[in-house]
Amino acid sequence: MVSKIEHNQRTSCPIACGLDVIGDHWSLLIVRDMLYLGRHEFSEFVSGEEGISTNILSDRLQKLKAQGIIDEVTHPHSKRRKLYFLTPKGRDLIHVLMAIGEWSLIHMPENAKMADKIESLLGGTKEEFVANVLRELDEWEAQYVIGAAPREAAHSAL
Amino acid sequence: MVSKIEHNQRTSCPIACGLDVIGDHWSLLIVRDMLYLGRHEFSEFVSGEEGISTNILSDRLQKLKAQGIIDEVTHPHSKRRKLYFLTPKGRDLIHVLMAIGEWSLIHMPENAKMADKIESLLGGTKEEFVANVLRELDEWEAQYVIGAAPREAAHSAL
DNA sequence: TTTTTAACTTGCATAATGCAAGTTAAAGGG
DNA sequence: CCCTTTAACTTGCATTATGCAAGTTAAAAA
Numbered sequence: 386m387v388s389k390i391e392h393n394q395r396t397s398c399p400i401a402c403g404l405d406v407i408g409d410h411w412s413l414l415i416v417r418d419m420l421y422l423g424r425h426e427f428s429e430f431v432s433g434e435e436g437i438s439t440n441i442l443s444d445r446l447q448k449l450k451a452q453g454i455i456d457e458v459t460h461p462h463s464k465r466r467k468l469y470f471l472t473p474k475g476r477d478l479i480h481v482l483m484a485i486g487e488w489s490l491i492h493m494p495e496n497a498k499m500a501d502k503i504e505s506l507l508g509g510t511k512e513e514f515v516a517n518v519l520r521e522l523d524e525w526e527a528q529y530v531i532g533a534a535p536r537e538a539a540h541s542a543l
Numbered sequence: 544m545v546s547k548i549e550h551n552q553r554t555s556c557p558i559a560c561g562l563d564v565i566g567d568h569w570s571l572l573i574v575r576d577m578l579y580l581g582r583h584e585f586s587e588f589v590s591g592e593e594g595i596s597t598n599i600l601s602d603r604l605q606k607l608k609a610q611g612i613i614d615e616v617t618h619p620h621s622k623r624r625k626l627y628f629l630t631p632k633g634r635d636l637i638h639v640l641m642a643i644g645e646w647s648l649i650h651m652p653e654n655a656k657m658a659d660k661i662e663s664l665l666g667g668t669k670e671e672f673v674a675n676v677l678r679e680l681d682e683w684e685a686q687y688v689i690g691a692a693p694r695e696a697a698h699s700a701l
Numbered sequence: 702t703t704t705t706t707a708a709c710t711t712g713c714a715t716a717a718t719g720c721a722a723g724t725t726a727a728a729g730g731g
Numbered sequence: 732c733c734c735t736t737t738a739a740c741t742t743g744c745a746t747t748a749t750g751c752a753a754g755t756t757a758a759a760a761a
């Protein structure tokens with residue numbers, strides 16, 4: 386697979402294509418931060434407990450933006466701060482993250498435990514959980530992202 | 544995240560835990576080969592169009608086995624050949640692969656196209672597709688893996 | 702017995718990562 | 732206005748992972 390820098394697909398396989406974009410250790414953790422943990426700023430990602438270093442974070446944010454997975458606006462209170470948020474394409478990664486989380490909880494229960502923040506969102510069914518997460522994002526975006534209309538899930542195919 | 548060699552968890556987050564095990568470029572492609580493409584031998588993985596090199600393949604097979612995601616038996620026709628197959632834990636990664644594939648087909652349609660082999664398995668609903676894939680694996684295992692009873696999916700939680 | 706072949710190793714060059722220490726420009730405070 | 736702080740990056744450099752080609756080993760085939 387080699388360099389994710391160039392984002393040149395090696396194969397037309399959907400799985401290989403997807404992995405070329407999100408198949409590294411940090412990208413999906415950043416998406417997780419935005420999706421589940423309410424993080425939106427550079428400093429919030431840095432202070433996550435996995436300890437990403439600033440050069441890698443900077444690099445990944447750039448690549449995720451280039452791929453249309455995230456976007457950014459300047460913080461309303463300060464021009465030197467940025468607020469990152471998921472595009473519809475990025476939001477749809479929730480299904481990938483759910484699958485990974487579910488797999489870990491089932492097959493590595495001794496290691497994996499749910500964060501309190503996430504557990505509190507667990508209302509009932511998986512669908513309700515997804516809806517809760519996306520609604521939270523909508524509310525946040527309505528407040529911070531200018532001109533952001535409530536988004537609808539793109540999901541339907543396959 | 545650093546070394547996947549030591550498999551030491553950095554976090555109890557299910558997503559981070561999962562990514563520690565399968566969050567590299569090659570592991571999920573190997574699982575894909577076994578799950579969707581009917582590949583079971585070292586040489587078959589090597590000849591895949593993504594072009595994994597033999598040292599990496601050797602390393603990943605070892606790690607996947609150590610994680611209980613795959614297992615191996617010696618080929619019935621030859622003691623120097625091995626047949627690799629997915630454990631129930633490995634099979635359950637089908638949900639992760641489905642999510643990634645689906646995401647790619649929706650959000651990167653210009654790059655991602657389904658393999659013929661996979662397309663032919665697409666009967667109707669997603670559930671039927673999963674069932675078809677798993678049934679194929681059962682049939683293969685019944686033939687090659689001694690003492691392998693038909694497995695049932697572990698999926699239910701979350 | 703000699704030659705193939707499958708499945709690995711090994712060595713070495715290149716690329717990606719981690720870590721610490723800058724850098725730059727906006728905010729805030731006096 | 733000037734000095735300090737801070738957010739978001741860069742840069743340099745050591746460490747680690749990856750890619751590639753060339754072995755190695757032991758079982759099969761000829």
